[in-house]
Amino acid sequence: MRTKAILKHTALILVALVMLYPLLWMIVSSLRPDDLIFRAPGLWLRDLHVANYTDGWNALSQPFGRYLLNSAVVVLGAIIGNLVSCSLAAYSFARLEYRGRRIFFGIMLATLMLPFHVVVVPQYVLFSELGWTNTFLPLIVPKFLATDAFFVFLMVQFIRGLPRELDEAAVMDGAGHVRIFGQILLPLMVPALATTAIFTFIWTWNDFFSALIYLTSPDLYTVPVALRAFIDAQGSSSWGSLFAMSIVSLLPVFVAFLFGQRYLLRGIATTGLK
Amino acid sequence: MAYTRRNAKAGYLFLAPWLIGLVVITIGPMLASLYLSFTDYNLIQAPQWIGLANFTEMLHDEKLHNSLKVTFVYVAVSVPLQLVVALATALLLDRGMRGLAFYRSIFYLPSLLGSSVAIAVLWKQIFGTAGLVNQLLELVGIEGPGWVSNPDTALGTIILLHVWTFGSPMIIFLAGLRQIPRTYYEAAQVDGAGKVRQFFSITLPLLSSIVFFNLILQLIGAFQSFTQAFIVSGGSGGPAGSTTFFTLYLYQEGFGKFDMGYASAMAWLLMIIIGLFTAINFLGAKYWVFHEN
Numbered sequence: 001m002r003t004k005a006i007l008k009h010t011a012l013i014l015v016a017l018v019m020l021y022p023l024l025w026m027i028v029s030s031l032r033p034d035d036l037i038f039r040a041p042g043l044w045l046r047d048l049h050v051a052n053y054t055d056g057w058n059a060l061s062q063p064f065g066r067y068l069l070n071s072a073v074v075v076l077g078a079i080i081g082n083l084v085s086c087s088l089a090a091y092s093f094a095r096l097e098y099r100g101r102r103i104f105f106g107i108m109l110a111t112l113m114l115p116f117h118v119v120v121v122p123q124y125v126l127f128s129e130l131g132w133t134n135t136f137l138p139l140i141v142p143k144f145l146a147t148d149a150f151f152v153f154l155m156v157q158f159i160r161g162l163p164r165e166l167d168e169a170a171v172m173d174g175a176g177h178v179r180i181f182g183q184i185l186l187p188l189m190v191p192a193l194a195t196t197a198i199f200t201f202i203w204t205w206n207d208f209f210s211a212l213i214y215l216t217s218p219d220l221y222t223v224p225v226a227l228r229a230f231i232d233a234q235g236s237s238s239w240g241s242l243f244a245m246s247i248v249s250l251l252p253v254f255v256a257f258l259f260g261q262r263y264l265l266r267g268i269a270t271t272g273l274k
Numbered sequence: 275m276a277y278t279r280r281n282a283k284a285g286y287l288f289l290a291p292w293l294i295g296l297v298v299i300t301i302g303p304m305l306a307s308l309y310l311s312f313t314d315y316n317l318i319q320a321p322q323w324i325g326l327a328n329f330t331e332m333l334h335d336e337k338l339h340n341s342l343k344v345t346f347v348y349v350a351v352s353v354p355l356q357l358v359v360a361l362a363t364a365l366l367l368d369r370g371m372r373g374l375a376f377y378r379s380i381f382y383l384p385s386l387l388g389s390s391v392a393i394a395v396l397w398k399q400i401f402g403t404a405g406l407v408n409q410l411l412e413l414v415g416i417e418g419p420g421w422v423s424n425p426d427t428a429l430g431t432i433i434l435l436h437v438w439t440f441g442s443p444m445i446i447f448l449a450g451l452r453q454i455p456r457t458y459y460e461a462a463q464v465d466g467a468g469k470v471r472q473f474f475s476i477t478l479p480l481l482s483s484i485v486f487f488n489l490i491l492q493l494i495g496a497f498q499s500f501t502q503a504f505i506v507s508g509g510s511g512g513p514a515g516s517t518t519f520f521t522l523y524l525y526q527e528g529f530g531k532f533d534m535g536y537a538s539a540m541a542w543l544l545m546i547i548i549g550l551f552t553a554i555n556f557l558g559a560k561y562w563v564f565h566e567n
Contacts, residue, residue, distance in 0.1 A: 113552060121538050202386055208389075231395065
């Protein structure tokens with residue numbers, strides 16, 4: 001029994017090492033001079049070559065901080081949008097009765113499977129007609145319209161788990177739906193809201209495709225598009241600074257992961273989100 | 275009655291943002307893209323009705339056939355491979371095992387990072403001519419090829435990247451494994467069933483609905499992969515078209531050449547393909563997905 005446990009842990013640690021090796025190697029490489037990156041598969045560092053970070057930070061027309069800020073604005077907008085609109089829709093689906101609710105709920109579930117590409121061309125036309133291309137609006141406004149059905153579904157499931165007696169007692173006390181939703185259910189929904197916020201953060205931060213088609217002016221680039229521009233500008237000549245900025249771009253996701261682990265793991269186990 | 279009516283009004287009010295989104299962001303654009311798929315449209319001039327021309331063009335478009343092939347190979351290899359690795363790892367992570375939370379977090383991390391441009395950049399270097407993989411191979415005296423610049427291996431590197439993100443289906447498997455009562459295994463043990471037998475007679479049948487769920491989810495996602503192929507190939511889908519995923523070709527036609535009519539037709543083809551695969555899976559599920567009671 002003992003040897004079995006040791007074998008199992010050895011296997012798991014090996015898998016973990018193989019999985020983490022590329023990431024660790026990227027961190028180490030971001031602190032190495034370029035010529036060493038191409039000769040050193042190991043992880044030891046003789047001295048810290050921080051120039052990669054300063055070079056990378058200033059390599060594009062704007063300092064990299066600008067792209068971090070752009071991403072932060074988009075992410076913040078998306079989080080607020082998803083929290084507000086998805087929780088409103090979830091309350092409606094989970095607690096209120098009206099004609100068409102079941103059908104709407106079915107449609108909502110169906111949109112989970114809809115490939116984004118089927119709507120992307122007309123959405124692009126729509127947003128460009130509105131004069132929104134080259135602004136953050138196409139990346140933020142849809143979130144205020146509960147287009148991320150995953151989160152609506154997650155919150156519906158969560159609200160269904162809360163006792164109905166709470167609402168009924170509040171109705172007795174003369175509370176309306178706004179108060180039931182805002183003062184009774186919303187505070188209890190914190191775990192679902194946190195899951196939504198963290199996933200929205202990570203997905204929006206990583207989102208490349210939408211930013212690629214909507215943001216054409218370099219001042220507005222979010223981090224992923226800036227990284228891509230960086231590759232184009234440098235060719236493959238300076239992997240060190242490219243890795244350095246890659247690390248910078250991954251840091252917020254990593255921090256979100258550290259702080260949100262509990263919610264992330266539970267959210268994915270219950271709904272199968274990414 | 276008065277309460278019900280108030281209820282209905284509140285229902286629609288709370289649903290309003292979603293309803294507006296459904297009409298403006300989803301159904302409206304769907305209908306529009308269906309219309310555009312029968313037109314020639316370059317964003318500047320008004321769409322011109324050309325009937326089925328976009329679809330007949332698809333029949334002769336070699337690049338499109340290639341992109342379908344690339345995508346099918348990618349889906350057919352990477353999805354099962356990732357699920358097998360995810361299930362195997364989940365099985366290793368027993369209940370009540372020491373360090374479970376630690377392993378779970380480590381294995382899950384790549385799932386969050388995998389879709390980022392930064393990791394695609396990393397992958398491009400790892401599998402480059404002088405990249406990490408070849409440096410390691412050199413240690414044992416093998417001279418590796420330029421994996422991402424070779425048409426035979428480029429797609430394989432992106433498949434590996436997908437497998438690397440096995441953490442999210444693994445978490446779902448773990449949650450499923452936890453639902454299986456321990457007593458089943460104890461009873462099987464008493465009857466003299468070995469580990470392999472237990473896996474095929476207890477674990478797999480009771481986990482089949484979760485396998486199905488993961489399969490559907492990964493399938494839909496894999497058909498829509500874009501970022502990794504775009505970055506690894508520098509937007510070209512090369513070398514020699516070996517990483518031109520369907521969505522990458524759609525992007526090139528729509529947002530590179532501004533042939534929005536053709537791109538819309540392609541989008542509908544993708545939707546039909548995904549719909550067909552999902553439907554086939556649901557039909558097939560009758561025969562292998564086990565439901566209690």
